Amino acid sequence: MRKRVAIVGSGPTALYALQDLTKSKSSLAIVIFEDSAIAGKGTPYQRGINDPAMLSNIPSIEIPDLPETLVAWLAEQSEEYLSEFEIERIGISDRAFYPRVVIGDYFRAQFERIVAKGEQANHTICVCERSQVADIAPSGNRFVVKYGEEASLELFDYVIVATGHSFPSAPETSPGYFAAPWPATALQSIPSGKIGVLGTSLSAIDAVMTVATMFGRFDRNADGCLNYQVQDGHEGFEVSMMSRKGLLPEADFFFPIPYEDPLICTTQAVAARMALGSSGLLDDVFDLLRQELLVADPEYAQFIGLNELTVDTFAAAYYGVRDSFDPFEWAASNLDEAKRNYAAKRTVAWRYAILIIHEIIETAVSYFTAEDLERFNRSFKSIFADDYATVPHLSIERLIALRKANRLNIIKLGDRSEISSDNVERGAIVTFEDGTLQFDTFIDATGQKTLSADDLPFPSLHDAGLISQARTVTPRGNLRRTGGIDVDEQCRPLIAGIKPVRRLHIPAVSYLLHKRPFVQGITSAAELGQIVARSVIADLMRPARSRRAATATKSPKAGAIELV
Incomplete structure (x- = not known):
């Protein structure tokens, strides 16, 4: 009998999980549950949720293997499709950036090809669109999935919760106050007055571009310079982006792909240090980074005084030069x-060094003590995000064009600020070190929020005691809650931080960010999808005797839960 696998969600993580599941030699019955009307795209790439002006910051060359590359797929598209997004066929490149909705259309096409290929390989694959999963309940060593408006029930041997990003469906929580810039269609009702956008990263740039294209248009001069012209009747349009540092992200930089291997801060070096224990781990990992930068770019190291810096002071030096300039200059x-x-195909050595070691350093994060995790999150973490989350050149050009048209400001909030929508008819009031500002519309565009174990919307898993909030050890050996869900390396939830639940995987980004701060983007989605798919296949291949010998724990509410 075919083993049944449920995949909850159908974005990039599910896409890569499905692709690897179809490589199983055992025929599977796979059911994919998607809340939206179209499966295979993912929330960050759905039409309607995203405006065509929103750009993705991953080029074709960086998208992990799918049946065809983005460049090859774009080359197959009609002139009508390409012109809709102002894509010139001659300019299609494996290092170019394209609108998020284009990436979504590409993913959908790959999804359809993977489904077809999987069915040819003797798997059955059912795609259930407009089917929200309301609950997942353990039943013996299997799981019952409750879904759809009619609360249908189906039994599965394996469940993969690949719900990815989580944003409010109705982001306008009070008049003119938006808790997220998605869905982009929700922003279409806002008037062209003073608009405040919290954040300066690509998510915030997305929000700015959505409103800017509502009230005006971007055009290029004959000399190639980009300009912005506000439409008649919207002369009051003005947008302010704000963040603690008041800095814009940097433009995407050239670097070799695939990544070159670091010389000092290697996977082996970090793993060897982790094996010695958590005490002092953060400082020793920083020392490996310091040595890597000293070798990779001695001139930069000397310029920022790297030898005198610590993990707590490095970020100030890293941002220091940029912070002394006007952000638009x-x-x-x-x-x-x-x-x-x-x-010139020239790489900035220090930028590339930080880029190629950020995922290596991330492997140590879950081993930090609670105090070191706080130190890491306070400032050190941000330099990696700043380095790998550079943005498309066109995004920077658009920001500069808005500034030249006197439609865009950048506000540095500092360490003490307050945002309130109380006592205003619309929008919000922002109070910070330099004064107070009132906005007709306010948009929180700080991106995906970290969710806690309590936020997982499947009550039966909670009732059965299968979901635990992740905890981090303190120097005294105590455990402190740090948010998110406690999972093992195969994304299986851990009971009491020890025993993983067999056959249940939760590679949902928003619940992993607490211990894997860089687990965002398509490359991370591919990694997570591949990990859980290979775990399922490995479990399928376990000898029958091993399966019968597995330990079982009984829950009075949910029956037997099979554990490793």
């Missing part, structure tokens, strides 16, 4: 440098 200079380096 720095953006223009950085963009010019990035374009020259792309043309």
Whole structure:
């Protein structure tokens, strides 16, 4: 009899999980549950949720293997489709950036090909669109999935919860106050007054571009310079982006792909240090980073005084030079440098060194003590996100064009600020070190929030005691809650932080961010999808005797839960 696998969600993580599941030699019955009307795209790439002006920051060359590359798929598209998104066929490139909705259409096409290929390999694959999963209940060593408006029930041997990003379906929590910039269609009702956007990363840039294209348009001069022109009747349009540092992200920089291996801060070096225990781990990992930068770019190391820096002071030095310039002047200079380096295929050594070690350093995060995790989150973490989350050149050009048109400001909030929608008819009031500002519309565009174990919307898993909030050890050996869900390396939830639940996997990004702060984006989705698929296949291949010998724990509410 075929083993039945449920995949909850159908975004990139589910896409890569499905692709690897179809490689199983055992024929599977796979059911994919998707809440939206179209499966295979994922929330960050759905039409309607995203505006066509929102750009993805991953090029074709960085998208892990699917049946065909983004470049190959784009080359197959009609002139009508390409012109809809102002894509010139001659300019299609494996390092170019495209609108999020284009990436979504590409993923949908790959999803359909993977489903077809899986069915040819003797798997049965059922795609249930408009089917929200309301609950997942353990039943013996299997799981019952409750879904759809009619509360249908189906029994599965394996369940993969790949719900990915989580955003409110109705983001306008009070008049003119939006808790997220998605769905983008929700922003279409806002008037063209003073608009505040919290955040300066790509998510915030997405929000700015959505409203900017509602009230005006971008055009290029004959000399290639991008300009912005506000439409008649919307002369009051003005947007302010704000963050603690008041800095814009840097432009995407050229680097070799695949990544080169670091010389000092290697996977082996970090693993060897982790084996010695958690005490002092953060400081020793920082020392490995310091040594890597000293070798990779001695001039940069000397410029920022790297030898005198600590894990607690490195971020201040890293941002220091940029912080001393007007953010738009720095953006223009950085963009010019990035374009020259792309043309010359030249890599900035220190930027690349940080990029190639960020995932290696992430492997140590879950081993930090609670105090070191706080230190890491306070400042050190941000430099990696700043380095790998660079943005498309066009995004920077658009910001500069808005600034030249006197439609965009950047506000540095500092360490003490308050945002309130109380006592205002619409929007919000922002109070910070330099004063108070009132906005007609306010949009929180700080991106995906970390969710806690209590946020997982499947009550039966909670009732059965299968979901635990992750905890981190303190120097005294106590455990402190740090948020998210406690899972093992195969994304299986851990009971009491020890025993993983067999056949249940939760590779949902929003619940993993507490211990894996860089687990965002398509490459991470591919990794998570592959991990859980291979875990399922490995479990299928276990000898029958091993399965019968597995330990079982009984829950009075849910029956027997099979554990490893």
